[in-house]
Amino acid sequence: MPATEKKAKIGILGASGYTGAELVRLLLRHARAEIVLLTADRRAGKPMADVFPQFAPYALPTLTALAEADWLRLGLDLFFCALPHGTTQTVVKDLLARAPALKAVDLSADFRLADPAAYARWYGHPHAAPELQQKAVYGLTEIYRQEIKAAQLVANPGCYTSCAELALIPLLKAKAIDPDEIVIDAKSGVTGAGRGAREDMQFAEVSEGFHAYGVAHHRHMAELDQEFAKAAGREVVVSFTPHLVPMNRGILSTIYVRGLKASPQDLHAILLKSYANEPFVHVLPFGAIPQTRHVRGSNMTFIGLAADRIAGRAIVGSVLDNLTKGASGQAVQNMNLMLGFPETMGLEQVALFP
Amino acid sequence: MPATEKKAKIGILGASGYTGAELVRLLLRHARAEIVLLTADRRAGKPMADVFPQFAPYALPTLTALAEADWLRLGLDLFFCALPHGTTQTVVKDLLARAPALKAVDLSADFRLADPAAYARWYGHPHAAPELQQKAVYGLTEIYRQEIKAAQLVANPGCYTSCAELALIPLLKAKAIDPDEIVIDAKSGVTGAGRGAREDMQFAEVSEGFHAYGVAHHRHMAELDQEFAKAAGREVVVSFTPHLVPMNRGILSTIYVRGLKASPQDLHAILLKSYANEPFVHVLPFGAIPQTRHVRGSNMTFIGLAADRIAGRAIVGSVLDNLTKGASGQAVQNMNLMLGFPETMGLEQVALFP
């Protein structure tokens, strides 16, 4: 890096959660980013190493309460918002109003739905920042790269949705599969549920077992509906069932599709071509279905497609690490575009397996 | 137990594997069964506690080579065959030929398919005991209870198949779902793969990850085809994808179905009624999908059904412990019927959770 390239000043709101920690992990090794603010209201005043001891060897700002941050002095270029759904919209609205040159990547669901009515329906209350909701760009980089480059506010997609959308959007755009016959059976590790203490996320409640949850009414459906409709040019409603796997990281979506005058091989060819030049999407050879462990800790998505034994049907497998490509890695990828950095900067880590 | 009730003499062929150990666990506490033979060719001469140390406190026969067993002296009433697929058919044929009063429950796949052509197609060679293949009764007790009572040889069903069949057979028999629109997305713990050392079953290869396997060509499909066709009275070919969960025991089948003039509530009512008096099948309230952990170590199957968000479609969840109701518990249940014991004897264990 030439000495003249100065680093961007980055803040992370909500640094005591898992996506916050993942952002720190990535940004500590990013050549052009400098973490200058870490907020965590309940842990304010503590060093980050008290909350995540893995950071003990590194110099990082002390955790600050959101209300205590000295925004003027900090001179942030961009902030990541890893706050809970709901509180986010007012926080982001307030901050962007104060500093119009400031950019933001929001990791919550608050700005993912462009339609105020859809938001109100799925979340049970009107949006508190509808004008920002309109301006926010949906941050699935491979699909909205150009818009993201120009965006002030990017709504980072959900983990389940990223996984399924990367697999299906090219097929829907090509009108190669039947939009009425899609079943997404998704399985996720536990970190998708966040760090807050919950009885049902205790080790003894999760380990040595497997279950579905949110059957027929999971909020990520709203995002899928929006993005699949855009891709297909018509309404698309899919069956979607999330499951909890006793593991920390990773999502596998097993997706059942039916070709429209397209053989499974045709479908595979569409995926291969769509992602031929993408640094973070790798399409496996025909017939191979990927495993979550092979993308662990990396920003990669692996997609595979096999013929079902019923003619005309295919099974698509898509995997990513829900904290990396499904959240914080995706967010850094978006930051890179928004700040004019190479898209892969800071995201080169190879998956950690075993 | 009255003093006059003598115990049945039981042999377990292949006692060094997981289904063998599960049989020992159950039979050690069975009021009417006495284990008089344990075979394990590669461990012959060793005490069972060398192979499974949990049995150290109990008196059990020393492991014997199959060829060394003194069948006449043993006077077996029934034997369980927990040998690998393929070798089983000659062993069972030979033993039943020698002792026509002897009964057998076979836990392998060798006698599950009644059709010699189907067997040859799925297993790549003709059956070595086609006459026995015809006589064998498929041992899903809830479906074939009467036939099992009279059987000499019972073919204990596969773990995946038991799980899916218990959920779907009542619906297919009632012609309440569309046989052409069934997707079974199944997830199993690792013990279904047996105990033999395999690189892909090492802890580090399985833990902290999730994957599908046998996509579009798993042998349990043959069993599903047979039983679903019987239930529906016509050919039924389902989509079926098995996955490996980093846990020891348990299967969850998430099954996507479509009602034929039957609402999800109707489908649920059929299941409830079908299993109202079954000791080992429990149907959850409408809308609830069961978890594998809640049947761990027990002989129970829990089945739940919820409406999908797409009208007319439903999601069925079925769980069992693959080593108990999916293998050895089911086998003891069959033994109880074959020997005239109460069906639940020795199978009363409550699930071990957490």
Place this chain on the structure above:
Amino acid sequence: MPATEKKAKIGILGASGYTGAELVRLLLRHARAEIVLLTADRRAGKPMADVFPQFAPYALPTLTALAEADWLRLGLDLFFCALPHGTTQTVVKDLLARAPALKAVDLSADFRLADPAAYARWYGHPHAAPELQQKAVYGLTEIYRQEIKAAQLVANPGCYTSCAELALIPLLKAKAIDPDEIVIDAKSGVTGAGRGAREDMQFAEVSEGFHAYGVAHHRHMAELDQEFAKAAGREVVVSFTPHLVPMNRGILSTIYVRGLKASPQDLHAILLKSYANEPFVHVLPFGAIPQTRHVRGSNMTFIGLAADRIAGRAIVGSVLDNLTKGASGQAVQNMNLMLGFPETMGLEQVALFP
């Protein structure tokens, strides 16, 4: 069971926690016990199956608030108290005062220390029922069998302490090891921490990692001090470090000891002899150290002893399931003695492995 043997009426206070559920699991299959009361203040009014779905197939009393229980009508013979440490002492005092014939097994730490001064020192406040504290019998059955038979109130021992005490008390009583040179390095599964939601017990915080906790100041030390001093006839202070293993059930104590004119073989012989007739303690052959998985879900303790490579020193391994022999199984064993039932009744389950 002869028709004339009526069942004892049993209550479980604190049924929504793990030791409560384990008591239910065991008592549902106990020939002489009938569960007539289950309390859980925050879940009062709900069926037990809402809290622990594994019990859905069984008839059980609805959860009741402690203050709402109709003690007179219930006519309890014995209750298990699985309430948190601290609140227990007033509850037990109050109940036993009302019904002098009532018996109780307390699973908390409240009555384990006989010395009021020791209690105050370790728990930071004076005991609220010091007269009961004196009467309570320490419930390690193998050591205090006679006293337990006659007791009204039994203080069930801690899980770590049971594991270490069963291994060391015979050696200390025999004055065969140096009481000043004992190191207990203990490792436990997570259920020892109970069910309440805690950030540090979330799956993602526990899995794929290992750590020590309570280093040099864990409350089980008070119990060890008391029991080891009784056994040795002098003060004994041991090094004790507990660790958390990413597993649900089980404790292994690795204990480093030094013989006093006793070889490792002598030490082993003492253990063998001490437990020769005990149904729930199994001593392994010299040189073998047991594994936690082989006692999972059973009431067994396995103890092994090997020579260290340094002359005169030995390594003792002791395992039990912290919820069974380390808590609820031990409690049922005590109930059996207190109510005149066979000691092993309801505790015959063979360990669940794999």
Place this chain on the structure above:
Amino acid sequence: MPATEKKAKIGILGASGYTGAELVRLLLRHARAEIVLLTADRRAGKPMADVFPQFAPYALPTLTALAEADWLRLGLDLFFCALPHGTTQTVVKDLLARAPALKAVDLSADFRLADPAAYARWYGHPHAAPELQQKAVYGLTEIYRQEIKAAQLVANPGCYTSCAELALIPLLKAKAIDPDEIVIDAKSGVTGAGRGAREDMQFAEVSEGFHAYGVAHHRHMAELDQEFAKAAGREVVVSFTPHLVPMNRGILSTIYVRGLKASPQDLHAILLKSYANEPFVHVLPFGAIPQTRHVRGSNMTFIGLAADRIAGRAIVGSVLDNLTKGASGQAVQNMNLMLGFPETMGLEQVALFP
């Protein structure tokens, strides 16, 4: 990196195992290293992605049989030898004889013991390359940095030994602890056992359980004896018990020591001072004991020390990732020194938690 800095050509012998994969993970992102050779005899001819699918997106040499490698053409600067113990010594001898400028880091145990008699005693046969055994430098970088810079052959230390030695060598060198009173109770994840299929390493044999192994006779003792004796200037024999934790990566050594005229605070001060400038050793504040998860996937060692409740005694906790600082990361650290690169190059990854 200036354009003039050319990359070193690196070979990895035994690339199909876990330490091989970990080397590839690290070297793929090393600015000055280029992998030009990957050997794996049983997988020769296959792409690395067949053996470790996480590498599918990267360009890597095809796996080659060791005997087929074209050494002259390759022009290797350094090779890592990740072959099994025993076969290594002839392979390394042969290769270094052919190319005297070639350097090697051996990850097996073959060259760790400098004393031929000790080697023969622990391994049961004379060393096949005793002259190389003399020349090899023990590769614990923090202790032998200068010797490693000048070495042709570095014997990378064992994982258990690295973990315990980094904690104890400074204390022994300072004569601050009693060399006759050291107990090392070590716990490791499963990847330390390698990738080869073993029944006792199957998921179902390891998960949900905990056990000790190699009690009183583990080969890493030989290494500990050698290095502790060097540090203390006298013979040191420690108690050492390894245990298997159901997790993939990480070692925690819980070490019981006694001060020699040194308080626990003094011992802590010695550790702090010894590692003040080390990039890969971080000493925690007094009283804190580290967790394995906080170094996962990184090259860090975390060391903590707390006072025991017995005066004069202390408990030391030392953690590292057995595949990184305990094997391949340590090996790359040594490579950096041997080839004149910055010591931390390619090893900057922050730990992956959760």
